[in-house]
Amino acid sequence: MKQYLDLVNSVLENGTQKENRTGIDTISNFSEFYKVDLSEGFPLLTTKKMYFRSVILEMLWYLRGEDHIRWLRDEKDCHIWDEWADEDGNVGPIYPVMWRRFPYHEEEEVRFEGNASHIVNSMWVKKEFDQVQRAINMLKENPNSRRIVVSAWHPGLLDQMALPPCHVMYIFNVTDGKLNCHLTQRSGDIALGIPFNLACYSALTMAIANEVGLEYGEFAHTIVDAHIYENHVEGLKEQLEREPRELPTLEIADKPVDDLVFEDFELKNYDHHPAINFEVAV
Numbered sequence: 375m376k377q378y379l380d381l382v383n384s385v386l387e388n389g390t391q392k393e394n395r396t397g398i399d400t401i402s403n404f405s406e407f408y409k410v411d412l413s414e415g416f417p418l419l420t421t422k423k424m425y426f427r428s429v430i431l432e433m434l435w436y437l438r439g440e441d442h443i444r445w446l447r448d449e450k451d452c453h454i455w456d457e458w459a460d461e462d463g464n465v466g467p468i469y470p471v472m473w474r475r476f477p478y479h480e481e482e483e484v485r486f487e488g489n490a491s492h493i494v495n496s497m498w499v500k501k502e503f504d505q506v507q508r509a510i511n512m513l514k515e516n517p518n519s520r521r522i523v524v525s526a527w528h529p530g531l532l533d534q535m536a537l538p539p540c541h542v543m544y545i546f547n548v549t550d551g552k553l554n555c556h557l558t559q560r561s562g563d564i565a566l567g568i569p570f571n572l573a574c575y576s577a578l579t580m581a582i583a584n585e586v587g588l589e590y591g592e593f594a595h596t597i598v599d600a601h602i603y604e605n606h607v608e609g610l611k612e613q614l615e616r617e618p619r620e621l622p623t624l625e626i627a628d629k630p631v632d633d634l635v636f637e638d639f640e641l642k643n644y645d646h647h648p649a650i651n652f653e654v655a656v
């Protein structure tokens with residue numbers, strides 16, 4: 375995929391070496407952007423083998439709204455989030471909780487009935503907001519809205535999260551009957567995270583487009599700190615030498631997003647170069 379290889383090239387050529395909390399330095403660029411047209415195929419990298427099953431399982435896990443990885447790790451045997459969870463699998467209120475059960479408070483009137491009179495007062499009640507369902511409803515009812523935003527950033531809860539969200543916010547946009555999605559990512563690991571994020575959000579956009587009856591549009595990605603860990607440089611240079619192949623296609627069963635299971639995602643004609651092993655910086 376040319377867009378990805380251009381991103382790798384841009385950071386390798388113009389990036390600045392930076393230290394960070396992981397102890398493995400990066401080469402970083404400030405603010406990178408690319409977009410892909412989802413009608414031209416499913417954007418799964420062909421210059422290395424991508425673990426499609428993990429990509430889809432991660433997306434389905436985000437949609438489950440849980441604050442632990444027990445389903446992903448123990449039931450599905452997918453281990454990409456293990457390093458950030460405790461023994462019981464807890465990761466705190468990260469993406470799944472923010473997407474499906476965003477916590478907030480609402481003031482509600484309460485009446486305390488007394489003998490002679492009643493006292494009216496109010497109290498703050500704890501509630502949860504399903505941002506994905508709101509987005510789906512808005513896409514059906516008001517597709518021209520420019521307010522179809524899902525945010526994973528909750529400043530008050532960052533301390534409880536295993537990792538502050540990297541893909542912070544996404545916005546759906548409908549133009550010419552096509553569903554587009556723009557993702558803003560505060561921090562992007564170009565070798566490992568970005569290929570997953572790109573494929574995950576593309577699959578999500580396609581699944582939602584099916585549910586709301588729209589065509590596939592574009593996935594656009596802004597990465598604020600776009601970086602390559604030093605120990606990933608060699609593997610990425612190897613990918614730059616490889617000739618990209620034709621993109622595979624993805625067929626998703628015609629079901630509401632909440633009913634989808636892994637077997638509903640059929641990847642066709644995935645012709646890829648061999649896997650490259652990148653170590654994840656924790």
Ligand SMILES: Nc1nc(=O)c2c([nH]1)NC[C@@H]1CN(c3ccc(C(=O)N[C@@H](CCC(=O)O)C(=O)O)cc3)CN21
Nearest residue numbers: 425428454455537563566567568570650652654655656
């Ligand atoms: N430094 C860092 N980079 C990331 O990309 C990242 C984090 N941390 N922390 C949280 C999540 C976890 N993510 C991950 C973690 C591991 C893989 C990974 O190991 N991928 C391998 C194999 C996948 C598999 O076996 O299923 C790969 O080759 O893509 C990918 C994304 C993305 N995120």
Ligand SMILES: O=c1ccn([C@H]2C[C@H](O)[C@@H](COP(=O)(O)O)O2)c(=O)[nH]1
Nearest residue numbers: 395538540541561562563567568571
């Ligand atoms: O979906 C994800 C999750 C994480 N990453 C990367 C980006 C960074 O390399 C690390 C997070 O470290 P911070 O110090 O919190 O920025 O994980 C990603 O690319 N995609």
